[in-house]
Amino acid sequence: MAKELTPEEWLTQIDMGLEFRRRRGLEESWVMLEALFYNVDPSQELPGPNIIMSQGDTILSSLSVPYPMINVSPMTSKGIEGARVVERVDNNLIYDLELSKEFEEATLNAYLYGVGVLKVGYDSEFGFRPEDQIQIGEESLDMTLSGFSNKGERIEYDSRIRPGMPWVKTIPTSDIVVPYGTRRFEDAPWVAQRFVRTLTDLKADPKYKVPRDLRPNMSGKDFVNSYSSVMKRMVLSPSPGQSSIAKELQNGEFVECWEIHDQKRKKIYVVTGSSDKFLRKDVDHLQMYGLPYVSLSFTPRSKWFWVTPESFYLLSSQNELLDIYLQAQKQRRISVLHFLIKSGAMSVEEAEKLVSPDVGATAWIDGDEVGDDVRKAITPFTATNNNINLYQIDAEAIRRDARETLGGGRNAAGQFEKGRKTATETLAVQQGGNLRMNRRMGNVAHAYENIFRKVNAIIGRFWTRRRMVEVGDEYVPFNGQVFRGGYRYKIGFSVAPQPSAQQARAEAMQTYLTLSQDPKVDQGALVEYLTSEFNDPMLDRVFSGGESKDADLRARMSAMSQTG
Secondary structure (H helix, E strand, C coil): CCCCCCHHHHHHHHHHHHHHHHHHCCHHHHHHHHHHHCCCCHHHCCCCCCHHHHHHHHHHHHHCCCEEEEEEEECCHHHHHHHHHHHHHHHHHHHHCCHHHHHHHHHHHHHHHCCEEEEEEECCCCCCCHHHCCEECCEECCCCCCCECCCCCECCCCCCCCCCCEEEEEECHHHEECCCCCCCHHHCCEEEEEEEEEHHHHHHCCCCCCCCCCCCCECHHHHHHCCCCCCCCCCCCCCCCCCHHHHHHHCCCEEEEEEEEECCCCEEEEEECCCCCCCEEEECCCCCCCCCEEEECCCCCCCCCCCCCHHHHHHHHHHHHHHHHHHHHHHHHHCCCEEEECCCCCCHHHHHHHCCCCCCCCCCCCHHHHCCCHHHCEEEECCCCCCCHHHHHHHHHHHHHHHHHHCCCCHHHCCCCCCCCCHHHHHHHHHHHHHHHHHHHHHHHHHHHHHHHHHHHHHHHHCCCCEEEEECCEEEEECHHHHHCCEEEEEEEECCCCCCHHHHHHHHHHHHHHHCCCCCCCHHHHHHHHHHHHCCHHHHHHHCCCCCCCHHHHHHHHHHHHHC
16 A cells, blocks of 8 residues: 655645646736736727737626536446436526636636636535434434534535535635646546635534644735735645744734545545644545546647636737737827917917817917018927727737637627628638537536536435425325436537426427327326326326215215215
C-alpha cells in the first residue's frame, strides 16, 4: 500500500498543481478577461464596444437552457419499473437543486477561464460523515446537522444545501487544483479545492480537528485580493512582528484550507499553510463514479486539463475595436467647426459667443484692427479627412472575425445577416453555425449526465428511509435501493416550460377526439389514457355509464332494495 503523504508533502503537491495551472491555463490573463467582460478594465474608460461581453452573452444565451429534462432508461428488464421512479425524482431534483443557475455560472467560468467546475455533495457543504446521521431508535433520518455548531448556531451559510439532500454547486475555477499533467477529472489521482472559513466556524465544525495553536492566515482583504492575481498559497509568517504583511495576517480572522480528494486511497484530507497537521483525514464517502467533481470546457482538449479560454481568442479583436472607436472619436472632434481669429480683433467674451448654442449668436469685432474686411479678423475651417471606413469596413470586419472565431453569426446574436441570400445559402450557414454550437451543447449535456450518475449513486447509498414520489397519477413509495440498478441517462433541453395541467388535459382531449373515430384504436385503452390525464373520479363515472359507485354504497343500496 502506498505511503500516505504528510501535510507538508500535500502542500508541495498543491504548489506544483498551481504552477501547472499558471503555465497551461494562461492564469495571468484571467483577471483581465473578467474585467473586460464586466467593462471595468482601465482600457475601457472611454466608450466603445465590448465584444468579449457580447460574444460571451451570445454563448450563455445559447447554452443556458432554462428547462432541462432527464430521461432514464433501464439497462436490464428488471429496472423498467424503477426507471420511472428514478426519472421522476431526477427531474424534481433539476429544479430543487437549481441546476440551471449552477450550469449558467459554470458556462461563464468555462468561457472566461477555460474550465468550469461543478461539485456534487450531500447533506453539508464542508463534508459528510455517515456516522453523524441522526437516529430515531434504529431508523436513520438520512441526514446530519453538521451545518450547525453544538450551540445550534449556523456554521454553513449556503441556503441551497439542505440536510439529507444531495447538492450541486459551481466552484470558482481559481479554487481548483489538479496534479501536474492531468488531462481530465476522470483520470486525476487527486483534486484539491481551496476554501476559506473563519477560525471560529472551523473550530465549531465537529468533522475537523483544529489544533489549539492554529492561527488565521488571511484577512478579509487578503481573501478578496486573492482572486485579483495569479493565486499562491497563503502561509503565516514565522516572525509576524517583522513586516506589515505579517501583521495584517496576524489580525485576520480567516483560514485558507485545501480540501484534497485522494482517489488512490479514497480519502479526504484538509490541510492549511498555518499548520503542519491535518485538519481532517477521513474516508471520502462521496467518491462514486470517480471524484465528486465534473468539469465543463468548450475548448477541445488535446493533452492538458487546463486550456486556453475562448474569451482569450477575442483579445486582439477587443483591442482593435477600442482603438478604432478611439480614433473615430478623435476624428469626430477634429471635424467640428473651428475658427481662426486675428489677435486683438475680438475679445474672449465675444469669441465664446460663436460657439454658444444660441440661435443667431452675434459677436463684435474691433474695426480698428481689421478695417472694413471682416474676413481678415476671423476664418472658419473644418477638417475634411473623416475616415468613414473605420465604421463601415474596418470595425465590421473585426466583428465578423470575432464571430467566426467562436462560431456565432449575426443570427445567433439575434440579428439579421446583411445582404440578400438564397434559401440554400442561408440554410448552409445556419447548419454550420449550429454544428459548432451543438458541440458546446453536447459538452453541457454530457456534464449533466455525469452529474446525475454521481447524484443517483449518492442517493442509492444514503437514502435508506421510505419516501414517496408522484409518478403519473399515483404516489409510489421508494428508497435508495431503486437507484442502484443500471440506468442510462440522457438529457434533453427545452426553452419552454413543461405544459400545465390544463394544457395537458386539452391535448389529451384533442387526442381522444381524433382517435375515437378510428376503428383500429383500442377504445378502452384510449378512455383509460384520457381519464388518467384528467385524474378526475367524475370522468370515470361518465365513461362507466354512471355505475362507478364505490363498493360500500352499492352494497347498502342492494340491501335496502331487498328489505323494501
